Amino acid sequence: MRAVDGVSIEVMPGRITGLIGPNGAGKSTFMAVLAGTLPATSGSIAFEGSDITRMPTYTRARRGLVRTFQLPSEFARLTVLENLLVAAPNNRGDSLWGALLGPRYWMADENRLVAQARGLLKRFGMSAKESDYAGTMSGGQKRLIEIMRALMLRPRCLLLDEPMSGVHPKIIEEIQHYLHSLREEGLTILMVEHELHLVEELCDTVVVMAQGKVIGSGTMASLRRQREIVDAYLVG
Protein backbone atom coordinates (compact mmCIF):
# COMPACT_ATOMS: atom_id res chain seq x y z
CA MET A 1 0.00 0.00 0.00
CA ARG A 2 1.23 3.51 -0.78
CA ALA A 3 0.30 6.16 1.77
CA VAL A 4 1.37 8.90 -0.63
CA ASP A 5 1.31 8.11 -4.35
CA GLY A 6 2.46 10.43 -7.12
CA VAL A 7 1.68 13.62 -5.23
CA SER A 8 3.03 16.75 -6.90
CA ILE A 9 2.33 20.18 -5.47
CA GLU A 10 3.90 23.58 -5.60
CA VAL A 11 3.80 25.88 -2.57
CA MET A 12 3.83 29.57 -3.46
CA PRO A 13 6.26 31.78 -1.49
CA GLY A 14 4.65 34.19 0.94
CA ARG A 15 1.28 32.43 0.80
CA ILE A 16 -0.64 30.04 2.99
CA THR A 17 -1.40 26.79 1.20
CA GLY A 18 -3.96 24.47 2.75
CA LEU A 19 -3.77 20.70 2.52
CA ILE A 20 -7.12 19.04 3.15
CA GLY A 21 -8.67 15.63 2.72
CA PRO A 22 -10.44 12.87 4.61
CA ASN A 23 -8.74 10.91 7.41
CA GLY A 24 -6.20 8.50 5.96
CA ALA A 25 -5.70 10.59 2.81
CA GLY A 26 -1.93 10.74 3.42
CA LYS A 27 -1.70 14.41 4.40
CA SER A 28 0.41 13.95 7.54
CA THR A 29 2.56 11.34 5.79
CA PHE A 30 3.16 13.83 3.00
CA MET A 31 4.12 16.52 5.51
CA ALA A 32 6.51 14.08 7.19
CA VAL A 33 8.11 13.28 3.84
CA LEU A 34 8.50 16.99 3.09
CA ALA A 35 10.13 17.59 6.48
CA GLY A 36 12.32 14.50 6.18
CA THR A 37 10.95 12.66 9.19
CA LEU A 38 9.84 9.94 6.76
CA PRO A 39 11.97 8.99 3.73
CA ALA A 40 10.65 9.42 0.21
CA THR A 41 10.86 6.10 -1.68
CA SER A 42 10.71 7.92 -5.01
CA GLY A 43 10.25 11.37 -6.48
CA SER A 44 11.97 14.56 -5.45
CA ILE A 45 11.49 17.57 -3.19
CA ALA A 46 12.85 20.95 -4.21
CA PHE A 47 13.17 23.78 -1.70
CA GLU A 48 14.22 27.21 -2.91
CA GLY A 49 15.82 25.71 -5.99
CA SER A 50 17.76 22.94 -4.22
CA ASP A 51 16.97 19.23 -4.24
CA ILE A 52 16.52 18.29 -0.57
CA THR A 53 15.07 14.80 -1.10
CA ARG A 54 17.96 12.99 0.60
CA MET A 55 18.66 15.60 3.25
CA PRO A 56 18.09 14.63 6.90
CA THR A 57 15.39 16.41 8.87
CA TYR A 58 17.78 18.60 10.85
CA THR A 59 19.51 19.91 7.72
CA ARG A 60 16.16 20.84 6.17
CA ALA A 61 15.23 22.64 9.39
CA ARG A 62 18.51 24.57 9.38
CA ARG A 63 17.76 25.62 5.79
CA GLY A 64 14.43 27.03 6.92
CA LEU A 65 11.94 24.21 6.24
CA VAL A 66 10.43 23.69 9.68
CA ARG A 67 7.52 21.49 10.69
CA THR A 68 5.20 21.19 13.64
CA PHE A 69 3.50 17.97 14.65
CA GLN A 70 -0.07 16.70 14.69
CA LEU A 71 0.33 15.55 18.31
CA PRO A 72 1.83 17.82 20.98
CA SER A 73 5.61 17.54 20.81
CA GLU A 74 6.77 19.94 23.50
CA PHE A 75 9.93 19.26 25.48
CA ALA A 76 7.92 18.52 28.59
CA ARG A 77 10.66 18.88 31.24
CA LEU A 78 12.01 22.11 29.79
CA THR A 79 10.43 25.44 30.60
CA VAL A 80 8.46 27.32 27.95
CA LEU A 81 11.37 29.72 27.41
CA GLU A 82 13.83 26.85 27.14
CA ASN A 83 11.60 25.21 24.52
CA LEU A 84 12.09 28.29 22.38
CA LEU A 85 15.81 28.57 23.11
CA VAL A 86 16.44 24.98 22.01
CA ALA A 87 15.35 25.93 18.51
CA ALA A 88 17.54 29.02 18.30
CA PRO A 89 20.48 28.60 15.92
CA ASN A 90 23.88 30.26 16.28
CA ASN A 91 24.48 29.82 19.99
CA ARG A 92 28.19 29.31 20.68
CA GLY A 93 27.35 27.26 23.77
CA ASP A 94 25.41 24.70 21.76
CA SER A 95 28.37 22.37 21.23
CA LEU A 96 30.54 20.31 23.54
CA TRP A 97 33.53 22.60 23.20
CA GLY A 98 31.42 25.71 23.62
CA ALA A 99 29.87 24.23 26.74
CA LEU A 100 33.27 23.32 28.21
CA LEU A 101 34.63 26.82 27.55
CA GLY A 102 31.98 28.12 29.92
CA PRO A 103 29.36 30.86 30.18
CA ARG A 104 31.81 33.65 29.36
CA TYR A 105 32.18 32.14 25.90
CA TRP A 106 28.47 31.84 25.13
CA MET A 107 26.59 34.19 27.46
CA ALA A 108 26.35 37.03 24.90
CA ASP A 109 24.61 34.70 22.43
CA GLU A 110 22.40 33.36 25.18
CA ASN A 111 21.30 36.84 26.27
CA ARG A 112 20.55 37.84 22.68
CA LEU A 113 18.45 34.71 22.13
CA VAL A 114 16.64 35.04 25.46
CA ALA A 115 15.63 38.57 24.39
CA GLN A 116 14.47 37.23 21.02
CA ALA A 117 12.48 34.42 22.67
CA ARG A 118 10.90 36.85 25.13
CA GLY A 119 9.88 39.02 22.22
CA LEU A 120 8.03 36.05 20.73
CA LEU A 121 6.45 35.13 24.06
CA LYS A 122 5.22 38.68 24.40
CA ARG A 123 3.80 38.70 20.90
CA PHE A 124 1.99 35.39 21.55
CA GLY A 125 0.79 36.51 24.97
CA MET A 126 2.71 33.90 26.94
CA SER A 127 5.31 36.00 28.78
CA ALA A 128 3.91 35.06 32.18
CA LYS A 129 4.42 31.36 31.40
CA GLU A 130 8.10 31.48 30.45
CA SER A 131 9.34 29.67 33.56
CA ASP A 132 6.60 27.03 33.64
CA TYR A 133 7.32 23.52 32.45
CA ALA A 134 6.01 23.08 28.90
CA GLY A 135 4.52 19.72 29.88
CA THR A 136 2.10 21.49 32.24
CA MET A 137 0.64 23.76 29.54
CA SER A 138 -2.83 23.30 28.00
CA GLY A 139 -3.26 21.78 24.55
CA GLY A 140 -3.70 25.21 22.98
CA GLN A 141 -0.67 26.66 24.72
CA LYS A 142 1.41 23.70 23.55
CA ARG A 143 0.35 24.52 19.99
CA LEU A 144 1.51 28.09 20.49
CA ILE A 145 4.81 26.87 21.92
CA GLU A 146 5.32 24.72 18.84
CA ILE A 147 4.67 27.64 16.51
CA MET A 148 6.91 29.98 18.52
CA ARG A 149 9.61 27.32 18.65
CA ALA A 150 9.49 26.95 14.89
CA LEU A 151 9.66 30.74 14.49
CA MET A 152 12.84 30.88 16.60
CA LEU A 153 14.54 29.15 13.67
CA ARG A 154 13.60 32.10 11.44
CA PRO A 155 11.95 29.69 8.95
CA ARG A 156 11.49 30.28 5.25
CA CYS A 157 8.63 27.78 5.05
CA LEU A 158 6.50 26.49 7.90
CA LEU A 159 4.78 23.11 7.72
CA LEU A 160 1.87 23.10 10.18
CA ASP A 161 0.13 19.81 10.83
CA GLU A 162 -3.34 20.52 12.20
CA PRO A 163 -2.29 23.50 14.33
CA MET A 164 -5.86 24.05 15.55
CA SER A 165 -6.73 20.50 16.53
CA GLY A 166 -7.86 20.14 20.14
CA VAL A 167 -7.48 23.86 20.73
CA HIS A 168 -9.95 26.12 22.58
CA PRO A 169 -11.90 28.39 20.17
CA LYS A 170 -10.38 31.51 21.72
CA ILE A 171 -6.85 30.26 21.09
CA ILE A 172 -7.90 29.20 17.57
CA GLU A 173 -8.76 32.84 16.94
CA GLU A 174 -5.37 33.87 18.26
CA ILE A 175 -3.53 31.34 16.12
CA GLN A 176 -5.51 32.52 13.10
CA HIS A 177 -4.49 36.08 13.87
CA TYR A 178 -0.81 35.10 14.21
CA LEU A 179 -0.85 33.12 10.97
CA HIS A 180 -2.36 36.08 9.15
CA SER A 181 0.34 38.40 10.46
CA LEU A 182 3.08 35.90 9.60
CA ARG A 183 1.82 35.74 6.04
CA GLU A 184 1.85 39.53 5.91
CA GLU A 185 5.51 39.37 6.90
CA GLY A 186 6.19 37.07 3.95
CA LEU A 187 6.37 33.64 5.58
CA THR A 188 5.41 30.67 3.41
CA ILE A 189 3.07 28.22 5.14
CA LEU A 190 1.77 24.80 4.17
CA MET A 191 -0.96 23.78 6.56
CA VAL A 192 -2.96 20.60 7.09
CA GLU A 193 -6.36 21.43 8.56
CA HIS A 194 -9.74 19.76 8.90
CA GLU A 195 -11.81 22.79 9.80
CA LEU A 196 -12.89 23.97 6.36
CA HIS A 197 -14.07 27.41 7.45
CA LEU A 198 -10.59 28.08 8.84
CA VAL A 199 -9.03 26.86 5.60
CA GLU A 200 -11.33 29.14 3.67
CA GLU A 201 -10.44 32.13 5.82
CA LEU A 202 -6.69 31.53 5.98
CA CYS A 203 -5.51 29.80 2.84
CA ASP A 204 -4.76 31.38 -0.51
CA THR A 205 -4.64 28.03 -2.27
CA VAL A 206 -5.96 24.64 -1.19
CA VAL A 207 -4.79 21.19 -2.23
CA VAL A 208 -7.16 18.25 -1.75
CA MET A 209 -5.82 14.75 -1.16
CA ALA A 210 -7.66 11.44 -1.02
CA GLN A 211 -6.25 7.92 -0.84
CA GLY A 212 -2.71 9.17 -1.17
CA LYS A 213 -3.29 11.23 -4.33
CA VAL A 214 -3.99 14.85 -5.13
CA ILE A 215 -7.54 15.08 -6.48
CA GLY A 216 -7.69 18.83 -6.91
CA SER A 217 -6.29 22.23 -6.10
CA GLY A 218 -7.27 25.88 -6.28
CA THR A 219 -9.19 28.32 -4.13
CA MET A 220 -11.89 26.94 -1.86
CA ALA A 221 -14.51 28.63 -4.05
CA SER A 222 -13.25 26.89 -7.17
CA LEU A 223 -12.99 23.54 -5.37
CA ARG A 224 -16.58 23.77 -4.24
CA ARG A 225 -17.60 23.86 -7.90
CA GLN A 226 -15.86 20.54 -8.68
CA ARG A 227 -18.33 17.69 -8.32
CA GLU A 228 -15.86 14.85 -7.56
CA ILE A 229 -14.13 16.89 -4.83
CA VAL A 230 -17.41 17.82 -3.23
CA ASP A 231 -18.40 14.16 -3.27
CA ALA A 232 -15.04 13.02 -1.88
CA TYR A 233 -14.63 15.51 0.91
CA LEU A 234 -16.57 18.72 0.89
CA VAL A 235 -20.06 17.34 1.47
CA GLY A 236 -21.62 19.28 4.29
Added chain:
Amino acid sequence: MNTYYAANLLVYAGVDIIACLALNLQFGVSGIVNFSFIVFQAAGAYAAAVLSMPPHTASGYEFQLYVGGFQLPFPLPWIGGALAGGLLSIPVGLVVLRKLRSDYQAIALLVTSIIANTVITNARPFLNGAAGLALVPQPLQDQIDPGTDWYQYFYIGLTAVCVVLVWFVASRIVNSPFGRSLRAMRDHELAASALGKNPVALKMTIFIVGGVIAGLSGAILVGFIMLWAPSVWLFPETIILFAAVIVGGRGNNMGAVLGALLVPVGFEEVTRLLPSEFNMLGFAITPPVGLIPALQWVAIGLLIIGFLWFRPEGVRPEPRHVFDGAPVVPDAPEVELVRTA
Protein backbone atom coordinates in the same frame (compact mmCIF):
# COMPACT_ATOMS: atom_id res chain seq x y z
CA MET B 1 38.57 3.76 61.80
CA ASN B 2 41.94 2.81 60.37
CA THR B 3 43.45 4.70 57.47
CA TYR B 4 43.19 1.85 55.00
CA TYR B 5 39.51 1.36 55.72
CA ALA B 6 38.84 5.09 55.33
CA ALA B 7 40.85 5.19 52.10
CA ASN B 8 38.94 2.19 50.78
CA LEU B 9 35.63 3.89 51.60
CA LEU B 10 36.58 7.27 50.15
CA VAL B 11 38.23 5.97 46.98
CA TYR B 12 35.24 3.72 46.23
CA ALA B 13 32.94 6.68 46.94
CA GLY B 14 34.97 8.84 44.54
CA VAL B 15 34.92 6.19 41.82
CA ASP B 16 31.17 5.71 42.22
CA ILE B 17 30.55 9.47 42.16
CA ILE B 18 32.57 9.81 38.95
CA ALA B 19 30.73 6.86 37.38
CA CYS B 20 27.32 8.20 38.43
CA LEU B 21 28.09 11.67 37.05
CA ALA B 22 28.98 10.05 33.72
CA LEU B 23 25.88 7.86 33.71
CA ASN B 24 23.77 10.89 34.63
CA LEU B 25 25.08 12.72 31.55
CA GLN B 26 24.13 9.79 29.36
CA PHE B 27 20.93 8.56 31.01
CA GLY B 28 19.65 11.40 33.18
CA VAL B 29 20.37 14.30 30.84
CA SER B 30 20.36 12.66 27.40
CA GLY B 31 18.01 9.69 27.84
CA ILE B 32 20.49 7.05 26.64
CA VAL B 33 19.81 3.88 28.63
CA ASN B 34 23.40 2.68 28.63
CA PHE B 35 23.12 -0.80 30.12
CA SER B 36 26.71 -1.48 29.10
CA PHE B 37 28.16 1.37 31.18
CA ILE B 38 30.34 -0.96 33.25
CA VAL B 39 32.10 -2.15 30.07
CA PHE B 40 33.56 1.33 29.58
CA GLN B 41 34.75 1.42 33.17
CA ALA B 42 36.32 -2.00 32.59
CA ALA B 43 37.98 -0.79 29.38
CA GLY B 44 39.59 2.04 31.33
CA ALA B 45 40.70 -0.32 34.08
CA TYR B 46 42.23 -2.87 31.71
CA ALA B 47 43.91 -0.15 29.65
CA ALA B 48 45.40 1.52 32.73
CA ALA B 49 46.54 -1.88 33.98
CA VAL B 50 48.36 -3.00 30.84
CA LEU B 51 49.84 0.47 30.37
CA SER B 52 51.35 0.45 33.85
CA MET B 53 52.28 -3.24 34.17
CA PRO B 54 55.53 -4.72 32.85
CA PRO B 55 55.32 -7.31 30.03
CA HIS B 56 53.84 -10.63 31.09
CA THR B 57 57.25 -12.23 30.60
CA ALA B 58 58.74 -10.04 33.36
CA SER B 59 59.84 -11.63 36.60
CA GLY B 60 56.91 -12.15 38.94
CA TYR B 61 54.32 -11.66 36.19
CA GLU B 62 54.80 -14.94 34.29
CA PHE B 63 51.69 -16.51 35.84
CA GLN B 64 49.43 -14.29 33.77
CA LEU B 65 48.97 -13.66 30.04
CA TYR B 66 48.09 -10.27 28.63
CA VAL B 67 48.81 -7.88 25.78
CA GLY B 68 50.82 -4.73 26.31
CA GLY B 69 52.85 -4.26 29.43
CA PHE B 70 54.33 -0.84 28.75
CA GLN B 71 55.33 0.25 32.27
CA LEU B 72 54.28 3.84 31.56
CA PRO B 73 54.69 6.32 34.40
CA PHE B 74 51.73 7.94 36.15
CA PRO B 75 49.52 9.71 34.99
CA LEU B 76 49.79 8.17 31.50
CA PRO B 77 47.96 4.95 32.46
CA TRP B 78 45.02 6.99 33.79
CA ILE B 79 44.94 9.14 30.67
CA GLY B 80 45.14 5.96 28.62
CA GLY B 81 42.28 4.47 30.62
CA ALA B 82 40.08 7.49 29.94
CA LEU B 83 40.99 7.39 26.25
CA ALA B 84 40.22 3.66 26.07
CA GLY B 85 36.72 4.28 27.46
CA GLY B 86 36.17 7.03 24.90
CA LEU B 87 37.58 5.04 21.99
CA LEU B 88 35.44 2.02 22.79
CA SER B 89 32.38 4.29 22.83
CA ILE B 90 32.87 5.15 19.17
CA PRO B 91 32.23 1.73 17.57
CA VAL B 92 29.61 0.77 20.16
CA GLY B 93 27.82 4.10 19.69
CA LEU B 94 27.97 3.92 15.92
CA VAL B 95 26.38 0.49 15.93
CA VAL B 96 23.77 1.07 18.63
CA LEU B 97 22.85 4.76 18.60
CA ARG B 98 22.45 5.51 14.90
CA LYS B 99 19.57 3.29 13.86
CA LEU B 100 18.01 1.91 17.03
CA ARG B 101 15.61 3.85 19.24
CA SER B 102 15.43 4.05 23.05
CA ASP B 103 14.34 0.64 24.36
CA TYR B 104 16.06 -1.24 21.56
CA GLN B 105 19.23 0.70 22.32
CA ALA B 106 18.97 -0.44 25.93
CA ILE B 107 18.60 -4.09 24.88
CA ALA B 108 21.51 -3.85 22.43
CA LEU B 109 23.73 -2.24 25.09
CA LEU B 110 22.81 -4.90 27.64
CA VAL B 111 23.71 -7.61 25.14
CA THR B 112 26.97 -5.75 24.39
CA SER B 113 27.83 -5.88 28.07
CA ILE B 114 27.22 -9.62 28.31
CA ILE B 115 29.12 -10.36 25.09
CA ALA B 116 32.11 -8.22 26.16
CA ASN B 117 32.34 -9.97 29.52
CA THR B 118 32.04 -13.42 27.95
CA VAL B 119 34.71 -12.68 25.35
CA ILE B 120 37.20 -11.29 27.87
CA THR B 121 36.51 -14.22 30.21
CA ASN B 122 37.26 -16.77 27.51
CA ALA B 123 40.02 -15.08 25.53
CA ARG B 124 42.80 -15.72 28.02
CA PRO B 125 45.83 -14.54 26.01
CA PHE B 126 44.24 -11.11 25.67
CA LEU B 127 43.69 -10.03 29.30
CA ASN B 128 44.29 -13.24 31.24
CA GLY B 129 40.68 -14.47 30.94
CA ALA B 130 38.57 -15.24 34.00
CA ALA B 131 41.52 -14.97 36.40
CA GLY B 132 42.04 -11.36 35.38
CA LEU B 133 45.05 -9.16 35.93
CA ALA B 134 46.86 -8.96 39.25
CA LEU B 135 49.80 -7.03 40.66
CA VAL B 136 48.78 -3.87 38.81
CA PRO B 137 51.31 -1.20 39.86
CA GLN B 138 49.93 1.69 41.88
CA PRO B 139 50.50 5.32 40.79
CA LEU B 140 53.92 6.65 41.90
CA GLN B 141 54.57 3.55 43.99
CA ASP B 142 58.29 3.98 43.35
CA GLN B 143 58.20 7.44 44.92
CA ILE B 144 55.81 6.83 47.84
CA ASP B 145 55.56 3.54 49.70
CA PRO B 146 52.00 2.23 49.13
CA GLY B 147 52.12 0.52 52.52
CA THR B 148 52.14 3.83 54.38
CA ASP B 149 49.27 5.99 55.60
CA TRP B 150 50.66 8.83 53.52
CA TYR B 151 50.09 6.85 50.37
CA GLN B 152 46.43 6.28 51.34
CA TYR B 153 45.98 10.04 51.84
CA PHE B 154 47.74 10.64 48.54
CA TYR B 155 45.37 8.28 46.72
CA ILE B 156 42.33 9.86 48.35
CA GLY B 157 43.64 13.24 47.17
CA LEU B 158 44.16 12.00 43.61
CA THR B 159 40.63 10.62 43.54
CA ALA B 160 39.24 13.87 44.93
CA VAL B 161 41.00 15.87 42.21
CA CYS B 162 39.41 13.64 39.58
CA VAL B 163 35.97 14.00 41.22
CA VAL B 164 36.31 17.80 41.10
CA LEU B 165 37.47 17.69 37.49
CA VAL B 166 34.56 15.47 36.41
CA TRP B 167 32.09 17.57 38.40
CA PHE B 168 33.38 20.66 36.61
CA VAL B 169 32.95 19.04 33.18
CA ALA B 170 29.50 17.67 34.01
CA SER B 171 28.32 21.03 35.39
CA ARG B 172 29.54 22.94 32.37
CA ILE B 173 27.71 20.54 30.07
CA VAL B 174 24.45 20.37 32.02
CA ASN B 175 24.16 24.14 32.51
CA SER B 176 24.97 25.11 28.93
CA PRO B 177 22.88 25.48 25.77
CA PHE B 178 24.43 22.16 24.70
CA GLY B 179 23.00 20.51 27.82
CA ARG B 180 19.63 22.05 26.96
CA SER B 181 19.77 20.46 23.51
CA LEU B 182 20.56 17.10 25.13
CA ARG B 183 17.56 17.44 27.45
CA ALA B 184 15.35 18.41 24.50
CA MET B 185 16.50 15.32 22.61
CA ARG B 186 15.72 13.22 25.69
CA ASP B 187 12.18 14.63 25.89
CA HIS B 188 11.28 14.40 22.18
CA GLU B 189 13.94 13.27 19.74
CA LEU B 190 11.87 13.76 16.59
CA ALA B 191 10.88 17.31 17.55
CA ALA B 192 14.50 18.16 18.36
CA SER B 193 15.51 16.85 14.96
CA ALA B 194 12.78 18.94 13.29
CA LEU B 195 14.30 22.00 14.98
CA GLY B 196 17.72 21.50 13.45
CA LYS B 197 19.37 19.29 16.08
CA ASN B 198 21.34 16.29 14.83
CA PRO B 199 20.30 13.60 17.31
CA VAL B 200 22.96 11.08 16.28
CA ALA B 201 25.74 13.66 16.73
CA LEU B 202 24.34 14.71 20.12
CA LYS B 203 24.05 11.12 21.31
CA MET B 204 27.48 10.13 20.01
CA THR B 205 29.10 13.14 21.66
CA ILE B 206 27.67 12.50 25.10
CA PHE B 207 28.21 8.74 24.74
CA ILE B 208 31.91 9.34 24.11
CA VAL B 209 32.18 11.90 26.94
CA GLY B 210 30.52 9.38 29.25
CA GLY B 211 32.87 6.67 28.00
CA VAL B 212 35.94 8.81 28.75
CA ILE B 213 34.74 9.52 32.30
CA ALA B 214 33.80 5.87 32.86
CA GLY B 215 37.27 4.84 31.65
CA LEU B 216 38.86 7.26 34.10
CA SER B 217 36.81 5.79 36.95
CA GLY B 218 38.06 2.31 36.02
CA ALA B 219 41.67 3.52 35.92
CA ILE B 220 41.35 5.04 39.40
CA LEU B 221 39.83 1.86 40.80
CA VAL B 222 42.35 -0.57 39.29
CA GLY B 223 45.24 1.55 40.56
CA PHE B 224 43.82 1.21 44.06
CA ILE B 225 42.72 -2.44 44.23
CA MET B 226 45.63 -3.57 41.96
CA LEU B 227 43.62 -6.26 40.21
CA TRP B 228 40.85 -6.47 37.63
CA ALA B 229 38.87 -9.48 36.45
CA PRO B 230 35.61 -10.14 34.55
CA SER B 231 33.86 -11.01 37.82
CA VAL B 232 34.03 -7.36 38.98
CA TRP B 233 32.31 -5.93 35.91
CA LEU B 234 29.34 -8.19 35.34
CA PHE B 235 26.33 -6.37 33.89
CA PRO B 236 24.44 -6.14 37.24
CA GLU B 237 27.10 -3.64 38.36
CA THR B 238 25.58 -1.24 35.82
CA ILE B 239 22.18 -1.72 37.46
CA ILE B 240 23.60 -0.52 40.78
CA LEU B 241 24.75 2.68 39.09
CA PHE B 242 21.34 3.11 37.47
CA ALA B 243 19.73 2.66 40.87
CA ALA B 244 22.03 5.36 42.23
CA VAL B 245 21.14 7.85 39.49
CA ILE B 246 17.40 7.11 39.76
CA VAL B 247 17.41 7.38 43.56
CA GLY B 248 19.58 10.50 43.57
CA GLY B 249 17.67 12.30 40.84
CA ARG B 250 17.97 11.96 37.09
CA GLY B 251 19.37 14.99 35.30
CA ASN B 252 20.79 16.52 38.47
CA ASN B 253 24.56 16.29 39.09
CA MET B 254 24.08 16.73 42.81
CA GLY B 255 21.50 13.94 42.67
CA ALA B 256 24.05 11.68 40.96
CA VAL B 257 26.56 12.36 43.76
CA LEU B 258 23.92 11.75 46.41
CA GLY B 259 22.81 8.55 44.69
CA ALA B 260 26.41 7.31 44.54
CA LEU B 261 26.77 7.86 48.27
CA LEU B 262 23.39 6.33 49.12
CA VAL B 263 23.34 3.26 46.91
CA PRO B 264 26.72 1.69 46.05
CA VAL B 265 28.62 3.09 49.03
CA GLY B 266 25.72 3.08 51.51
CA PHE B 267 24.67 -0.48 50.74
CA GLU B 268 28.18 -1.81 51.14
CA GLU B 269 28.63 -0.06 54.45
CA VAL B 270 25.21 -0.89 55.91
CA THR B 271 25.50 -4.57 55.08
CA ARG B 272 28.98 -4.62 56.57
CA LEU B 273 27.41 -3.76 59.91
CA LEU B 274 24.99 -6.69 59.81
CA PRO B 275 25.90 -9.42 62.34
CA SER B 276 27.05 -12.75 61.01
CA GLU B 277 24.75 -14.50 63.51
CA PHE B 278 21.22 -13.60 64.62
CA ASN B 279 19.59 -14.55 67.90
CA MET B 280 15.91 -15.31 67.43
CA LEU B 281 13.71 -16.67 70.28
CA GLY B 282 16.79 -17.94 72.02
CA PHE B 283 18.10 -19.76 68.94
CA ALA B 284 21.31 -18.70 67.29
CA ILE B 285 20.71 -18.49 63.53
CA THR B 286 23.60 -18.23 61.11
CA PRO B 287 22.49 -16.99 57.67
CA PRO B 288 23.73 -19.09 54.76
CA VAL B 289 26.80 -17.86 52.96
CA GLY B 290 25.81 -15.49 50.15
CA LEU B 291 22.47 -14.53 51.69
CA ILE B 292 23.49 -10.94 52.47
CA PRO B 293 24.82 -10.19 48.95
CA ALA B 294 21.68 -11.78 47.50
CA LEU B 295 19.49 -9.62 49.74
CA GLN B 296 21.50 -6.60 48.58
CA TRP B 297 20.39 -7.28 45.02
CA VAL B 298 16.78 -7.71 46.13
CA ALA B 299 16.99 -4.41 48.01
CA ILE B 300 18.47 -2.60 45.00
CA GLY B 301 15.68 -3.95 42.77
CA LEU B 302 13.05 -2.85 45.28
CA LEU B 303 14.71 0.54 45.60
CA ILE B 304 14.54 1.14 41.84
CA ILE B 305 10.90 0.03 41.63
CA GLY B 306 9.96 1.98 44.73
CA PHE B 307 11.50 5.22 43.49
CA LEU B 308 10.15 4.87 39.97
CA TRP B 309 6.71 4.28 41.46
CA PHE B 310 6.57 6.80 44.29
CA ARG B 311 9.22 9.41 43.48
CA PRO B 312 10.41 9.05 39.90
CA GLU B 313 12.23 12.40 40.02
CA GLY B 314 14.53 11.07 42.80
CA VAL B 315 15.74 12.68 46.01
CA ARG B 316 17.13 15.74 44.16
CA PRO B 317 14.97 16.37 41.08
CA GLU B 318 16.31 17.99 37.95
CA PRO B 319 16.43 21.75 38.61
CA ARG B 320 14.15 24.10 36.73
CA HIS B 321 16.17 26.55 34.66
CA VAL B 322 14.78 30.02 35.33
CA PHE B 323 16.39 32.97 33.58
CA ASP B 324 17.14 36.37 35.06
CA GLY B 325 14.32 38.81 34.54
CA ALA B 326 11.51 36.24 34.40
CA PRO B 327 8.56 36.48 34.10
CA VAL B 328 7.90 40.23 33.61
CA VAL B 329 9.39 41.47 30.36
CA PRO B 330 7.97 44.93 29.63
CA ASP B 331 10.73 45.95 27.24
CA ALA B 332 11.08 42.76 25.20
CA PRO B 333 11.72 43.80 21.61
CA GLU B 334 9.43 42.90 18.75
CA VAL B 335 11.31 40.41 16.61
CA GLU B 336 11.61 39.89 12.92
CA LEU B 337 10.12 36.45 12.38
CA VAL B 338 10.96 35.73 8.80
CA ARG B 339 14.33 35.58 7.16
CA THR B 340 14.30 37.84 4.18
CA ALA B 341 17.61 36.75 2.73
